[in-house]
Amino acid sequence: MAGFDYDIGIIGGGAAGLTVAAGAARLGAKTLLVEREKQLGGDCLHFGCVPSKTLIKSAKVYHLMKQAERYGLPPVKAPPVDFGRVRDRIRSVIEVIQKHDSEERFCGLGAKVEFGRAEFSDDHAIRLDGRSISAKKWVIATGSSAAVPPIKGLDRTPFITNREIFYLDRLPASMIILGAGPIGTEMSQAFARLGTQVSVVDMGHQILPKEDRDFADHVQKTLEAEGVRFHLNSTIEEVKDLGHAREARIRTADRQTQSLSAETVLIALGRKSNVDGLGLDRAGVALDRRSIQVDDRQRTSCKHIFAAGDVTGGYQFTHAAGYMGGIVVSNAVFHLPRRANFTWLPWCTYTDPPLASIGMNEKAAKAAGVDYDLWTEDFHSNDRSLAEGEGSGRIKMLLNSDGKPIGVQILGAHAGDLLAEWVAVLNGRVKLATLAAAVHPYPTRAEINKRVAGNYFSEKIFSEKIRKGLTFIFQFKGRACTLPE
Ligand SMILES: Cc1cc2nc3c(=O)[nH]c(=O)nc-3n(C[C@H](O)[C@H](O)[C@H](O)COP(=O)(O)OP(=O)(O)OC[C@H]3O[C@@H](n4cnc5c(N)ncnc54)[C@H](O)[C@@H]3O)c2cc1C
Secondary structure: OOOOOEEEEEEOOOHHHHHHHHHHHHOOOOEEEEEOOOOOOHHHHHHOHHHHHHHHHHHHHHHHHHOHHHHOOOOOOOOOOOHHHHHHHHHHHHHHHHHHHOHHHHHHHOEEEEEOOOEEOOOOEEEEOOEEEEEEEEEEOOOEEEOOOOOOOHHHOOOEOOOOHHHOOOOOOEEEEEOOOHHHHHHHHHHHHHOOEEEEEOOOOOOOOOOOHHHHHHHHHHHHHOOOEEEOOOEEEEEEEOOOOEEEEEEOOOOOEEEEEEOEEEEOOOEEEOOOOOOHHHHOOOEEOOEEOOOOOOEOOOOOEEEOOHHHOOOOOHHHHHHHHHHHHHHHHOOOOOOOOOOOOOEEEOOOOOEEEEEOOHHHHHHOOOOOEEEEEEHHHOHHHHHOOOOOOEEEEEEOOOOOEEEEEEEOOOHHHHHHHHHHHHHOOOOHHHHHHOOOOOOOOOHHHHHHHHHHHHHHHOOHHHHHHHHHHHOOOOOOOOOOO
16 A cells, blocks of 8 residues: 555564465565564474474483383483484474575565564554564564563572573583473473473462363373472472572472572463563553453454464464464455454373363363363273373363363373364364264274264163163063173
8 A cells, every 4th residue: 555665564473473474475465574583483483382392202202212111122221311412403303494484485475574673663663773664554473482570589590491491502400490381391391301300390289270180180190200390389489599500499388498409490480472662552552461452353452453473462372373363364464354263272282191172171161160071081991002002191072061062181192183183073063973973093092082972972872771672672682691790
């Protein structure tokens, strides 16, 4: 449009911003993408999902090496981990993925990429390296950073966050992780497996607070068996730099004071939206607590400025950021009033075993006052899981009073991938009977999805009433064998 440099400008080149930039440019909008780091990709690629999952895999392989005898193999005496080599592998994986998120690729799609820190000068223009750039519409996709609460002594104590943890020069001998959410929990297991002595401190009474207690406790017990020490119901009173080590003084539930010391302190106490220095007041963009307030079309309080991803403070996942980015493209570029709906937003915490969820879990259903019936199936009844020595965990399926699924949680190997079938079932409103009747390849873990759906029907089909009816109609003769008492 005449008067503006661009049709649409996007601040932030992470999952949300890249989705909008690719969509808008391919649809013919003159698109600008601004990123403050030297490369595109955001937290997920450089400091989040990709390095963490790469690290988790290295830790799992090392763990399995030491478990060789469990698989009927000769024992392996594994030498200590050289973290520099793990870090090199992380870098090499990022390098490959970086090509998908390169300036060249986005230029090829038609979007102009500029590097620098953007701030609004008014609701249509930003300042970037002393220049003013205007756009008809803007999208704020600036993500989030590790929240660093004002803990006594933390300003004088060296600590690391997700920005440093994947790029350490050497494996810390010991680590205190502050926070037992998904990031703290995943990292606790990975580092413990690599050989670090890990202690996790959290004020909550369970790890992974969004998850059902039984599943979170199962993960906690597994991690404890691998050597992770948890200090739950504990508040952090002070941290100190002792020179050769760091110390955390915590107060436990029974009001005892305890001192933990370790080489490294990792802060994993939640995320804070990246809104500082953006000049949001000049653009008329309002905050909802510390995050950008959006409506269900991802519009901010200034209707031609949209926001997507972690900066909105909702579901802080890469796939959620991508989804919100798609909603922005529909509304800002197609001008179609598409609304975000997070009912079936799945997520997964990549511990071993991982824990994946879609829809309501028991905790959420109880909090919402929703009545449900619970159906379960254990992984130790799944042949493939047993063959692979991964029989730990179970699937839970919650049905409402009409027998419709309102949520599924899977705790077990490959839970995130297994959940994909439920993503299709729930989004596609596939009947539970269709899933229960569908033939799944044997032996696969995915049979557990069919089995849990089948459990609901088998109780009806193999009921006393049906048995008696069939016996009466077809004159069945009944049992051919009975076990001795
Ligand atoms: C350790 C860890 C593990 C994770 N694992 C998973 C996982 O397994 N699965 C999952 O779904 N999610 C995971 N996440 C969450 C995921 O990384 C985020 O949800 C996702 O990156 C959010 O994307 P985004 O586009 O909103 O923000 P980001 O990816 O953070 O991108 C925002 C971008 O904006 C840029 N920016 C900020 N301010 C400005 C400015 N003023 N000017 C220009 N540019 C700016 C930033 O540099 C950044 O590149 C993990 C996060 C962490 C920390």
